[in-house]
Amino acid sequence: MATKVGSKGLTRRQLLARATAAGASFVVGSGFMAARNAAWATELSALQPTTFATLVQMARDIYPHDRIDDQYYVLAVKGYDTADAAPEIEAGIAALDAAARGKGFANYLETGWEKDRVAILRGMEESPFFQKIRGGLVTGLYNQKAVWPIFGYEGESYSKGGYINRGFDDIDWL
């Protein structure tokens, strides 16, 4: 049965309960619960909610862009929420949490400072799990057309007749 995760519904309450139990760092660290604007909501079919929340945080820590909302990181890793992929992801996140504990934190998600989480990731960056997540994000995150405007990238211009009359040489500060 699908588990609904996100800004509304039972599972959100469950997550809130867990977050409360786990401490405020859950909220701070993940941004996951902070979908105040209901910008995203997602159905989980195979991964545990905390696993997915940790995965989203890991994705942001690998490619941190402060101007990019969580919803795009969610979309970038949503493909791992399948029966086939889940065991490897659960195991990988479990290893990530174990590494966090090894550094004196409760788990990855509750490691409050980015620099501490990055140090945990650096310790496992040669692992197949890390490389799989990082490699997948290169297309999973940056090939989302919706994030392009955040970087100023305009995508295709053929449909607008190119830039011949639209500023291909408009640089004015040289």
Next chain:
Amino acid sequence: MVAKFDLSDDSVVVIIGTGAGGGVLANELAQKGVKVVALEAGGRYLPDDYINDEWESFGQLAWTEPRTTSGDWRVAKDFSGLPAWIVKAVGGTSIHWAGASLRFQDHEFKTKTHYGNVDGANLLDWPIDPAELAPYYDKAEAKLGVTRTGDRPGLPGNNNFKVLEKGAKALGYQEVNTGHMAINSIEYDDRMSCQQTGFCFQGCKWGAKWSSAYTDIPRGEATGNLEVRDHCHVARILHDDKGMASGVEYFDKDGNLQMQKAKIVCLAGNSIESPRVLLNSHSAMFPDGLANSSGQVGRNYMRHTTGSVYGVFDKPVKMWRGTTMAGIVRDEARHDPSRGFVGGYELETLSLGLPFMAAFLDPGGWGREFTSALDSYENMAGMWIVGEDMPQETNRITLNHGVTDAYGLPVANVNYTDHPNDRAMRDHAYARGAAIYDAVGATRTFPTPPYPSTHNLGTNRMSEKPRDGVVNKHGQAHDVPNLFISDGSQFTTGAAENPTLTIVALAIRQADFIAAEMSKGNI
């Protein structure tokens, strides 16, 4: 009227590959009345089909069948299964190329003479004199409509070029302009002018950039002498008991093995697939592969000394707008050993869209050092380094019998290790590239490692003596007189220039030679 030839017709010239080499050769022969069957592994895509989206286009056009890599080049680590970024389609990599059309400098035809002995390098003079190729460069420039040649004006400079130009001139560079480009600055040869759309690498949707896909191929077909068979993957070249090429075996679009008889076979599958076909064509008579008595088939693989420099500024550049390769600095292309290396390099503007920038800026990189660079994407300018790399016998294409393609054929392994000369040149170019951007106020610069190879050269090289190479000055195999190499694999050395114009000039010249030899009854 598109021709249709019988598989048993042994009067045809069979050309393998339809890119800048094979596509031009096919048309040039067809125009002379020679009957041609062109076999192309990929499908047909025309400007309307091209997709201005980097990954989607890559999926449409790139050759993504398995290949393997080895050696200490960084591509083997970053892109182990993708040594080259080249196209599998009618028109080949002429769909993807940026359009830079530069003649070799005279001394680059004679590197053994001018550079002398370089330890570990297998340098050799081309068996062609520059003067011999000059009239064919004229023809190639006219065919491609190269800007700043003939009476064709240059392209206007985009933002990315203006940044390069200002920085280069501040450093005192003299030869800085919008390049010699096979991209129309004015309407030419029934093709419209550049609309500054970007996405030159994904196929020009306006047809302003020359590609054999929509010029030479349809014109050849219109003669009634050329049949192009797409989705035909060549397995091997066959020979008769006299050691002459007699036909080509290929898998057709349904995966069935076919055999086209041939009077002459011309191989133009690029510098990875062409030697692979020759090596896969081994027989009792040619146990080391066809045309390989020298042992040089697959060796001396060159891919240009490349790299990129991206600069970040405090204000927007929007480098993706307009022509991808929008301008050039040529001052460093000279041979000047006082810089610590032989040969030279060109600096040419380049831009990548955000998706490819994320993949190629620092492959494997992550964290804020990486993402803060991408956060400044809008304020970036970019340039590409294209320099002459040293031919080395151990940089080579071999068959990897442990990995087979969809047809059960061993795939190509690409082994490449930088020569010390290559490293010295790249480091010099990184420093000069960064200095250019620093001179315009860059706040940060990135020496970006090489992308998968687009300039694949030298693996069936021309030589005067049969023991030194695979083909003679006409691209004709030393061992098999009716077998020709018609792509960049015939390059003896790589020069500093983008190779396409030279590939096209050689193809036009080879067509003259083949037609003349046929009429004399020599082949």
